[in-house]
Structure formats: C-alpha cells, structure tokens
Amino acid sequence: MIENHLPTAELQALDAAHHMHPFTDGDGLAKKGARIITRASGVWLTDSEGNEILDGMAGLWCVNVGYGREELAEAAARQMRQLPFYNTFFQTSHIPAIELAKKLAELAPEGMNHVFFNGSGSDSNDTNIRMVRRYWQVQDQPGRDIIISRWNGYHGSTMGAASLGGMKGMHKQGGLPIPGIVHIDQPDWWSEGGDMSPEDFGLMRARQLEEKILELGPERVAAFIGEPVQGAGGVIVAPDTYWPEIQRIVDKYGILLIADEVICGFGRTGNWFGSQTVGIRPDIMTVAKGLTSGYIPMGASIVSDKVAAVINGSDEFAHGYTYSGHPVAAAVALENLRILQDEGLVTRVRDDIGPYLKAKWESLTDHPMVGEAKIVGLMGSIALTPNKAKRAKFAAKEGTVGFITRERCFANNLVMRHVGDRMIISPPLSITRAEVDELITRARKSLDEAYARVKDEGHWAEAQPAA
Numbered sequence: 483m484i485e486n487h488l489p490t491a492e493l494q495a496l497d498a499a500h501h502m503h504p505f506t507d508g509d510g511l512a513k514k515g516a517r518i519i520t521r522a523s524g525v526w527l528t529d530s531e532g533n534e535i536l537d538g539m540a541g542l543w544c545v546n547v548g549y550g551r552e553e554l555a556e557a558a559a560r561q562m563r564q565l566p567f568y569n570t571f572f573q574t575s576h577i578p579a580i581e582l583a584k585k586l587a588e589l590a591p592e593g594m595n596h597v598f599f600n601g602s603g604s605d606s607n608d609t610n611i612r613m614v615r616r617y618w619q620v621q622d623q624p625g626r627d628i629i630i631s632r633w634n635g636y637h638g639s640t641m642g643a644a645s646l647g648g649m650k651g652m653h654k655q656g657g658l659p660i661p662g663i664v665h666i667d668q669p670d671w672w673s674e675g676g677d678m679s680p681e682d683f684g685l686m687r688a689r690q691l692e693e694k695i696l697e698l699g700p701e702r703v704a705a706f707i708g709e710p711v712q713g714a715g716g717v718i719v720a721p722d723t724y725w726p727e728i729q730r731i732v733d734k735y736g737i738l739l740i741a742d743e744v745i746c747g748f749g750r751t752g753n754w755f756g757s758q759t760v761g762i763r764p765d766i767m768t769v770a771k772g773l774t775s776g777y778i779p780m781g782a783s784i785v786s787d788k789v790a791a792v793i794n795g796s797d798e799f800a801h802g803y804t805y806s807g808h809p810v811a812a813a814v815a816l817e818n819l820r821i822l823q824d825e826g827l828v829t830r831v832r833d834d835i836g837p838y839l840k841a842k843w844e845s846l847t848d849h850p851m852v853g854e855a856k857i858v859g860l861m862g863s864i865a866l867t868p869n870k871a872k873r874a875k876f877a878a879k880e881g882t883v884g885f886i887t888r889e890r891c892f893a894n895n896l897v898m899r900h901v902g903d904r905m906i907i908s909p910p911l912s913i914t915r916a917e918v919d920e921l922i923t924r925a926r927k928s929l930d931e932a933y934a935r936v937k938d939e940g941h942w943a944e945a946q947p948a949a
C-alpha cells in the first residue's frame with residue numbers, strides 16, 4: 483500500500499502528463515487536477531488529501547459487496563499461486579471456469595444453463611452481436627442480422643457495444659453505429675411522456691418495437707437488446723406496461739431477447755437479475771461489474787438452452803478472447819457470489835435496505851428542485867426541474883444544473899453523479915441504514931446548496947416549449 487505517496491499536486495501533474503482518462507475532457511481535467519483515491523473500505527473512499535467520501539455509486543455501479551473484502555483478495559492470491567492463467571480454447575478447461583459456469587447456471591433464470599466468458603461488459607455485448615447473428619446463420623437465415631436497441635441505452639464502448647448503445651454523442655465520434663443496428667425510443671416518461679399517462683406511454687414506446695420489426699420485415703430482425711432498468715442513461719425505470727409488451731412482441735415474431743444485466747445483475751434491483759424484477763424471459767443476459775464486484779475485470783454472456791443448442795450444434799463459433807474465463811477472475815467471481823449468497827445481500831436489497839432507502843429517496847421530492855424520484859432496489863434517480871407540475875426542463879443547457887449539483891455533492895464528500903439534469907445513485911449492496919441516512923443528509927445539503935447557486939447564477943428558469 484502506498485501510504486507515503488507524492489503530494490497531491492505532483493500526482494495530479496503526472497496524471498495530466500501521462501494518463502488519458504475515459505470519457506473525460508483531458509485539458510479540462512489537467513487544469514483542475516483529478517481527485518485521487520488512495521483506499522477504500524465498505525462504502526467509504528479515502529482520497530490523497532485524507533477526505534472520507536461516501537461512495538453512492540459503488541465505484542462505477544459495480545462494487546456490490548463493498549470495498550475491502552479480504553476473502554476476495556485471498557481468492558485471487560490463492561488462484562494466482564495455483565494456476566495464474568490458462569486458456570479455454572483448444573479443448574482445454576480449468577476448474578475455476580467450470581465451477582463459475584455451473585454456479586451462474588444455478589443462479590440464472592430457468593433454462594439459462596450456458597456461459598460464454600468475456601473480459602468486460604462491452605466485449606460481452608460484442609460476443610452477443612456475433613452470437614445472435616451466428617444463431618440465425620446456422621439456421622439458414624443469414625439475412626436475419628439486425629439488432630434493435632434503444633436511444634439512450636448504454637451497452638459499452640467498443641465499436642459493437644457503442645453501436646448497440648443509443649448515446650448519440652458516442653455515435654458522432656467515428657462512424658457509428660455499425661451496419662445492422664437500429665434504435666427505437668426509450669421509455670422515459672418524465673422527459674418524453676408529454677400528456678400521456680405513464681401506462682399508455684409505456685405501451686406506446688414498447689409498440690415502437692413492433693412497428694420497427696414490421697418496417698424492416700420480421701425476417702430481417704435477429705434480436706432486441708435492452709437494460710431492464712437503464713443505468714448510464716439516468717436510471718430510467720420503464721412504466722409497468724412496458725416490459726410485458728416487449729416480451730409479447732419478441733415472442734410473437736420469434737426474435738431473441740438480450741437483457742443487458744451489466745448493472746442490474748447480482749442483486750442491484752433486489753433479485754439476482756433485473757430480468758426477474760421486470761418479469762422478462764431473456765435468451766441471453768450480458769453480465770459484468772457485480773459478477774466480481776469490480777475487484778477484477780470479467781464479463782459473461784449467460785445463454786439459454788435454446789441458443790446454446792444451435793451454437794454448440796454447428797461448426798466452430800469463431801469467437802473468443804485470450805482472457806475468456808480467466809482463472810483468477812473466475813476464482814474472485816465465485817468468492818464474490820458466495821459472499822452475496824451467504825450474507826443474504828440480494829434478499830436484503832429486496833426486503834430491508836432497498837425499501838429503507840426507497841422511503842428516504844422518495845422523500846427528496848419535497849425539495850423545491852426535485853421532480854420525480856425513481857428507485858428499484860439500490861439504483862435510484864431524481865429529476866431536477868424548475869417546475870414540477872409541468873415536468874419542465876431548465877432554460878440553461880441540459881446538464882448545467884445537474885453539473886452544479888454534482889459539484890456540491892463532490893464538495894460534501896458524496897459521490898452522487900449526474901446524467902443531464904438527473905442525479906443518480908447506486909451504492910454498494912452492503913450499505914447500512916446509518917450510511918443510508920448519511921447519504922440522504924449529504925444529498926439534501928448538496929441539493930440546498932445547488933438550489934441557491936442555481937438561483938444566484940440565474941439558471942432558475944424554465945425552457946420554453948418549442949414553438
């Protein structure tokens with residue numbers, strides 16, 4: 483452990499000189515200097531200045547069991563000593579991959595008994611693109627290669643995964659989406675629902691899938707992909723009518739359903755998988771993040787018997803990564819799943835800490851700047867608005883008020899992120915009631931300070947509806 487590290491300013495200068503950060507304006511960060519995290523325990527981060535920060539995001543939605551679990555370090559060390567690497571190509575296997583595949587089949591919904599291992603969420607979704615196209619090709623339908631996805635969904639950052647994603651800013655930076663991927667609108671009632679009831683709006687947005695299938699021709703559509711609850715898009719929870727209608731439509735046209743569980747998986751929504759929470763029956767589930775609680779990188783595609791039978795029953799599926807099923811990552815994943823299970827962390831989200839946080843989170847709607855509060859399990863969002871009744875947007879550029887609020891959270895040692903003008907949380911599943919209280923206290927204080935600042939800076943004004 484580097485306790486006696488360089489002064490923060492020197493670390494920041496070196497960081498700016500040599501480290502290119504993901505999703506970051508490099509010059510902007512260089513001027514300001516990165517916050518440097520040096521250690522963590524439970525839900526608490528420590529930075530290089532000795533500040534104790536409450537991590538309301540579980541790292542990047544991933545540290546489900548919390549920081550500092552010795553058992554995971556031990557599992558990695560043990561596995562490194564015994565077999566640090568071997569591949570799973572060329573008709574070989576190893577015990578951690580075998581055990582983890584069996585364990586995931588046990589935890590996954592019925593009929594999902596097969597696992598293809600990947601290195602991250604992004605390359606799991608690349609695997610999924612290739613697997614569903616292969617699935618139809620083997621069945622003499624090679625023209626069935628289009629995957630339908632949603633605007634403002636997030637599926638990762640590789641060429642394939644960013645194409646599946648519906649982040650227009652990402653598409654703009656380099657020829658995306660790749661061919662064969664089309665998008666429909668998201669079920670975000672707060673910002674796009676207009677005068678419709680949430681229920682009618684949910685149905686309307688789901689039926690866009692059917693319209694798109696009919697427009698393209700069902701014989702061209704391979705699969706639909708969606709996150710049970712959109713995470714990076716701002717913790718968007720679909721109206722109750724949405725997912726049953728999606729399930730009806732994919733069933734009707736025989737289209738594969740891919741649930742991207744990278745955030746929702748492993749207890750985040752109060753069940754092992756978000757698919758169970760929203761009541762869908764996927765053919766493939768993308769997992770990563772909570773699979774290892776972020777202690778080591780790993781992703782996987784959990785595959786139904788139906789899809790696996792086709793893929794396994796044909797010639798070689800020409801796809802795989804050096805680190806598919808990496809033994810150290812698999813050993814850490816197994817230990818992580820043991821902790822989640824033995825400590826009842828998933829049921830705790832559903833029955834105890836989830837409902838506790840929900841009540842407190844929803845109470846934030848009494849704040850003058852907070853419109854709706856949404857929460858499923860331990861992933862929540864609040865919409866910031868200058869006029870709740872009208873669900874109005876701010877006149878200032880989208881994200882201005884969210885950014886001001888996030889800065890206040892930062893100053894109050896709370897990690898609560900913003901996506902546009904929504905604030906989001908996703909704390910470790912191990913968070914205690916006292917820590918939830920502290921999170922809410924800091925969030926309220928930050929909201930109060932942001933509200934004052936927004937007024938001071940002249941941003942307390944509604945956008946006028948487009949003429």
Ligand code: PXG
Binds near residue numbers: 638
């Ligand atoms: N699918 C979903 C649903 C995700 O949330 C990925 C795939 C890609 O996983 P990898 O492991 O390749 O990053 C993700 C990742 C954010 C943020 O700012 C979210 C993610 C990643 C980075 C930032 O909310 N989610």
